Amino acid sequence: MARLLLPETQRPAPADNVFIVASAYHLILAHILARAADVAPGTSVLLMKHQPVAHFRELFGAVRADSGIPFRDVFFLGRPGTKYKRRWRAMIDFTRIRGLRTLLAEARPKRLFVFNEDDLNQYASRWVKARGGEVYAVEDGAIAYTDQLLTATPSERIKSTLFFGPRNEAVPVEGSSRRIDRYYARFPNHLRSELSARAAAIPESDLGFFETLRWPKDFMRRLGVNPETLWFDDLFLLAHSNNFRNVPEYRAGVRHRVAQLAGQGRQVAVSYHPRERNPDWLELQPLGVKLIPHAVPSEFIPLFSRRRLSAVYGDIGTALITAKWVLKSVPIVSLMDTLNVADPPLRTLFEALGIEIR
Numbered sequence: 405m406a407r408l409l410l411p412e413t414q415r416p417a418p419a420d421n422v423f424i425v426a427s428a429y430h431l432i433l434a435h436i437l438a439r440a441a442d443v444a445p446g447t448s449v450l451l452m453k454h455q456p457v458a459h460f461r462e463l464f465g466a467v468r469a470d471s472g473i474p475f476r477d478v479f480f481l482g483r484p485g486t487k488y489k490r491r492w493r494a495m496i497d498f499t500r501i502r503g504l505r506t507l508l509a510e511a512r513p514k515r516l517f518v519f520n521e522d523d524l525n526q527y528a529s530r531w532v533k534a535r536g537g538e539v540y541a542v543e544d545g546a547i548a549y550t551d552q553l554l555t556a557t558p559s560e561r562i563k564s565t566l567f568f569g570p571r572n573e574a575v576p577v578e579g580s581s582r583r584i585d586r587y588y589a590r591f592p593n594h595l596r597s598e599l600s601a602r603a604a605a606i607p608e609s610d611l612g613f614f615e616t617l618r619w620p621k622d623f624m625r626r627l628g629v630n631p632e633t634l635w636f637d638d639l640f641l642l643a644h645s646n647n648f649r650n651v652p653e654y655r656a657g658v659r660h661r662v663a664q665l666a667g668q669g670r671q672v673a674v675s676y677h678p679r680e681r682n683p684d685w686l687e688l689q690p691l692g693v694k695l696i697p698h699a700v701p702s703e704f705i706p707l708f709s710r711r712r713l714s715a716v717y718g719d720i721g722t723a724l725i726t727a728k729w730v731l732k733s734v735p736i737v738s739l740m741d742t743l744n745v746a747d748p749p750l751r752t753l754f755e756a757l758g759i760e761i762r
Contacts, residue, residue, distance in 0.1 A: 408482040409503030410464075416510035419476055420446030423517045424528060426453045428463065428701030429722065430519045433542055433606065435614070437517060437588065438474040440607040449511050450475040451504075453524065454483045459627060459699045466623035472616060479507055497523045498567040504528055513537055519544045521575040521584075523568050529583040530571060541579035542606070543589040545722030548579070548599060550749040590729050594756050611730060614707055627699045634709050636673040636694065638665050639716045641702050641723035644677040645685055653744040654719075658686055661717065661739060666692035675702040675723075706730045719743055720750055728757050737762055 421444040423434040431452070438448040450473075452464045461480065468478040481503050483496055504524060508531050516532040516539045518525040529539045546552075565572055579587045580598040589595050592603040614620060624631040640662065648654040665672050674688050675696040689695055696705060706716060706727045715735045718724040728736045737760045740751060754761055 408484070408500050409506055410480040410482060414477070414479075416449065416479065416507045417476065418447075419449040419511045419513055420444070421448040421515045421517065422451060422508065422511055422513040422528075422532075423448060423475070424451045424453055424525060425519060426455045427519075429545065429703045429726065430542070431463070431467070432614075432703055432707065433519075433588075434517065435474060436606060436609045437542065439609065439613070443588070443607060444515065444517070446514070447476045448474060449507070449513070450478045451481055451507055452478065453481045453500075459623075462626045463619075463623050466619040466626060469622065470617055470619040472618065481507075500524060501527060505531065508532065515540060517542055517588075521573075521578045521581055523572060526572055526575075526581075526583070527568060533583055538585040539583050540586045540588060541584045543587070544578060546720075546725055546750065546753070548589055549591065549594050549596060549725075549753045550747075551596065552749075590725075591757060594753060611707065620704060620708055624700065627697065629697055629700060631708070633694075634673075634696070634700075634705060635671075635712045636709060637670040637712070637714050638672045639705060639709070639713055639727075640672070640674045640688075640693075641705075641716060641718040641727065642674065642676050642686075643719050643721045643723070645680060645682075647720065648743070648745070651744055653742075655686055657739060657743040658719075659688065659691065661742065662688050662693055663691050673705070675700070675705055678702075702726075719745055720747055724754070724759055725757065728759055735760060 423438060425431050425434050434450060438444050454460055464478065464480040467473060481500055484499050504527065508528060513532060514537050516528055516537060518529065518539065519542050532539055573581060575581050577596065577598040584602060586604050587599050587602045588604050588606050590606050592605045595603050621631045662672055672693040673696055674693050676698065678698045683698065684695055702723045703726050706713065707730050713731060713734055715737060716727040716731065717737045717739060719739055724736055724738055738754050740761050742762055751761065
């Protein structure tokens with residue numbers, strides 16, 4: 405089977421740091437860390453690991469074509485087939501080991517940066533540690549600050565052990581395993597206890613740097629989206645509908661607030677979760693809002709529309725935390741009370757970060 409590492413014709417060059425990312429959120433943080441000489445000294449290589457996310461390969465093409473990024477080179481680790489089922493994950497990832505090992509063997513990094521501890525990243529961590537390198541974990545969203553645990557079924561654990569060996573672990577709190585030397589977070593003082601001992605702050609960075617890069621607008625154009633249209637007064641960042649199946653107030657609450665703002669003549673945009681099957685399950689477009697295409701990562705919108713936004717609304721999860729980090733002077737509002745959503749740990753975090761709860 406092909407090694408799935410692209411571009412196939414290019415041999416990875418030695419690098420001091422390797423970043424393995426699997427989402428737009430990871431990509432943004434990787435840029436910030438790679439620019440910090442005290443965090444990632446020397447040269448850096450970016451590995452974009454294909455996930456079942458729409459248009460991730462197009463994102464790779466846009467990033468790779470941008471000479472202004474803080475990476476010596478960018479590679480893409482593909483996956484066989486077009487369908488994705490969780491029960492097949494260990495088997496699919498096992499087919500990708502050859503490509504991952506090729507990059508690590510050629511780059512010989514001193515430092516590896518990972519954003520979770522899935523099977524492939526554990527394999528990479530063991531490879532780097534066995535050769536005297538260090539492994540740094542970076543936060544992967546709200547789970548770093550709440551008491552949520554990752555779980556795997558007995559079947560999933562058996563498959564992971566079968567394909568990746570007995571040293572592969574089930575890590576309920578990603579970033580807490582013995583392989584991790586340091587854990588980078590945006591808000592280290594609020595990390596959960598399992599991660600605080602090795603915590604380090606993600607360096608402050610001039611987010612205007614992203615406005616100098618070509619790949620964000622290039623990526624939008626590859627999707628057929630005009631980046632100049634992503635300017636709004638108010639933005640709603642909504643979590644997946646699976647979180648609200650037992651919350652009857654959710655639909656009415658979001659629609660009421662959206663209608664209020666749109667009725668005042670404000671330009672309102674809504675970004676649904678990218679894995680929503682119904683592109684407008686709350687039927688908000690008839691209320692006069694603009695729907696952000698699913699392929700546009702929600703993390704990009706506050707980052708690249710921050711000079712106009714006057715308020716960001718949401719419910720739960722990482723998107724609001726990212727918005728608070730990016731838009732320090734813009735009101736960030738969680739409608740947890742209005743929507744009757746109960747999540748005490750997340751509520752405590754929102755209050756600590758200054759996210760308004762209504």
